[in-house]
Amino acid sequence: MKLTGKVHYVGVNDRTKHRFEGLWILPQGVSYNSYLIHDEKATALVDTVDMAFFPEYLEKIKAVLGERALDYVIINHMEPDHSGSLALIRQQFPNVKLVGNKKTLEMVQGFYGLDTENTLCVADGDSLDLGHHKLRFHLTPMLHWPETMMTYCETSHILFSGDAFGCFGALNGHVVDTEMDTTPYWSEMERYYAAILGKFGAPVQTGLRKLKDLDIRMICSTHGPVWVNEVNRAVDTYRRFSSGTTTPGLVICYGSMYGNTRRMAEAVAEGAAEAGVRNIVVHDLSVSQPSYVLADIFRYGSLAIGSPTYNGGLFPVVEDLLKRLCGRSVSKHRLGIFGGFTWSGQAVKNMLAYNEKMKMELVGEGLEWKQGVTAETLEQARALGRLFGE
Numbered sequence: 001m002k003l004t005g006k007v008h009y010v011g012v013n014d015r016t017k018h019r020f021e022g023l024w025i026l027p028q029g030v031s032y033n034s035y036l037i038h039d040e041k042a043t044a045l046v047d048t049v050d051m052a053f054f055p056e057y058l059e060k061i062k063a064v065l066g067e068r069a070l071d072y073v074i075i076n077h078m079e080p081d082h083s084g085s086l087a088l089i090r091q092q093f094p095n096v097k098l099v100g101n102k103k104t105l106e107m108v109q110g111f112y113g114l115d116t117e118n119t120l121c122v123a124d125g126d127s128l129d130l131g132h133h134k135l136r137f138h139l140t141p142m143l144h145w146p147e148t149m150m151t152y153c154e155t156s157h158i159l160f161s162g163d164a165f166g167c168f169g170a171l172n173g174h175v176v177d178t179e180m181d182t183t184p185y186w187s188e189m190e191r192y193y194a195a196i197l198g199k200f201g202a203p204v205q206t207g208l209r210k211l212k213d214l215d216i217r218m219i220c221s222t223h224g225p226v227w228v229n230e231v232n233r234a235v236d237t238y239r240r241f242s243s244g245t246t247t248p249g250l251v252i253c254y255g256s257m258y259g260n261t262r263r264m265a266e267a268v269a270e271g272a273a274e275a276g277v278r279n280i281v282v283h284d285l286s287v288s289q290p291s292y293v294l295a296d297i298f299r300y301g302s303l304a305i306g307s308p309t310y311n312g313g314l315f316p317v318v319e320d321l322l323k324r325l326c327g328r329s330v331s332k333h334r335l336g337i338f339g340g341f342t343w344s345g346q347a348v349k350n351m352l353a354y355n356e357k358m359k360m361e362l363v364g365e366g367l368e369w370k371q372g373v374t375a376e377t378l379e380q381a382r383a384l385g386r387l388f389g390e
């Protein structure tokens with residue numbers, strides 16, 4: 001599909017992968033976007049696709065190239081959902097030149113055993129002239145890996161942004177946002193950010209600062225729609241999540257074996273509702289998928305976590321969430337804790353220890369109860385909920 005005069009979309013949709021990175025469910029699939037610039041002086045592919053899709057990917061490339069050779073592959077990012085086809089591309093086009101920075105080219109060798117003959121090593125600010133299109137490379141480390149860079153076309157004002165500004169959700173016929181209803185993609189962008197990039201808030205902010213003087217009229221990321229009308233909204237979504245800016249609201253996450261912690265979670269929700277909190281989301285962590293939980297936590301500024309004591313520690317699904325949060329930039333949140341026990345109180349103590357790393361602002365004291373909940377403990381949970389509204 002042609003995006004502008006010489007820039008073509010040659011990406012593919014994956015509707016069968018169960019979990020992205022082996023971790024994150026994909027109910028609406030995912031696209032691996034790749035772009036082919038068919039220019040006067042040279043042709044260049046920007047990123048590739050997951051190798052499982054190589055036959056149809058090659059067909060798309062050949063349909064654009066016709067009899068011409070492929071001169072360059074620009075590698076913005078080496079994660080195999082984008083670099084997976086590199087070795088096969090080299091087999092098909094033996095003279096193609098791989099373009100990347102020093103770290104990229106080391107990874108090309110490390111992942112695919114490709115030699116560094118016929119490569120072009122670029123540094124921050126270097127450019128490549130394809131004839132009509134003049135490309136400039138901007139190194140944006142840790143967005144998402146250390147080698148990550150973006151490629152800006154100074155002629156057409158297109159930013160080939162890699163994972164940044166991307167989202168889950170396969171493309172359903174349309175590619176460019178001007179032609180489609182983009183509604184389903186925004187929540188998928190937030191879920192993608194929280195799951196994949198949530199650890200890298202500071203580097204994302206650095207990357208955004210670096211791009212601020214570019215006149216960006218089209219964003220071609222590696223996942224999801226091409227942004228033309230919604231460039232600002234896509235950038236703003238990443239800016240919001242990476243800066244820790246949240247909407248008022250409370251996410252209540254709990255694990256429960258026999259319903260006591262669940263009843264305390266419901267009471268926290270009731271208390272927050274009484275106190276006027278409008279956005280309240282409750283997740284039973286044995287049921288909710290982690291990426292949806294994380295996206296809600298990135299959206300809303302308050303969090304309450306409840307856990308039973310289990311085998312002398314935390315209930316496993318609660319501990320799993322806390323570990324994920326320790327590896328993400330969420331320290332501006334307010335946190336309430338509630339935990340039960342039968343003979344040895346460990347849940348609250350352990351959650352407080354996790355907060356030493358998460359560094360959220362504690363709301364109330366850790367609320368602890370022994371064995372079954374009572375009218376009194378439920379009222380204490382409602383009081384904790386009310387604190388979030390007050």
Ligand code: FEO
Binds near residue numbers: 077079144222223
């Ligand atoms: Fe879509 Fe970091 O790979």
